[in-house]
Amino acid sequence: MSRMDDSARQDDLAAVASIADPQRRALFEFVARHPEPVGRDEAASALGMARGTAAFHLDRLVEAGLLRTEFQRRNGRTGPGAGRPAKLYRAMPGEISVSVPERHYDLAAELLSRAVEESDRARTPIGPTLERVSARLGRALGGAADSMPAVLERLGYAPVDDGDDGMLLTNCPFDRVARNHTATICAANAALLDGAVRGLGERDVAAVLEPRDGYCCVRLRSTRQGASTSHRTTEA
Template structure:
């Protein structure tokens, strides 16, 4: 469910999980009650009399869920660090550190999309660009967008450089509900 770009129906979920449609519907509705999924209704392809009722579809809930026992507050510390960087006018140094961290990630080799997936970006291809459905730094990017998004771009550019690819393929390309960075599939943008 989490990896799907479009909402998923009960039948699709049942087939993917190899369970009955009834059992899938039960668990999907429980996940909606728990706030992990959101539901909606998809109108039939051919509207009108005899077309049937709208199908219930599900998608991952937009909110972030973290479980920690005992409780930890890493987001608060990260927020304080981001504020410190801004107060000290250290944005360029922070971008350089992020670029170098990306180079280290890429220095281990591997496939770009796999590395992005491992880091939580949830990459997908659209119009010759690798788009990133998830921002691993979403909470902080809401609080400190200029700092966090510029560091995120530098991290992705460093990753490309570490993989021996052109860092200029990554650019800021914000869209609602997605990461602020996208990456060209080719060296020409």
């Protein structure tokens, strides 16, 4: 995993951990439900807590990246004598998601959505289209990476050395979907990693569909060892 990806994941973990406190979580949910920014007095009154307590937790939520602040004069006055603007809180846009082990169901949804759109547009079967879409994205990921382990770590595959110059993947980022739709998701998974291998220009590695208990269905096999190179070839 790159330093940037690892840092982002640590930030997400810290943000999720920050709402473990019941009062803090209640404040976050109160602010998030309001389309307009919320003040400390308003939040404290609504939740029946001391203003100082509410202020403390609201500021911790800002530090965690879940809320942002802005300043407004809520009395409508302007100019000298209008008083200090109030500190208000608003939920940050977007979402934070953390899974352990690491999952990327958003990526599975993106691949499936692209495949459906392309299949409808070109009037092609959805299965082969999904594999083409997956291979295309894999090549883009590989082309932007320094190494295959970097791609695998970024996507949460948790690779380990297989003892034969290849890699076993100890985690499946699409686990739940793959359990329910094994043939479809595993084929897309193999195409994605095959595309990444091609995008990196790797000539001594093959992504092969090789299911085994406790591991992802795909294995990265070294072709220098005379291992079988029978794997899905998916062209865009």
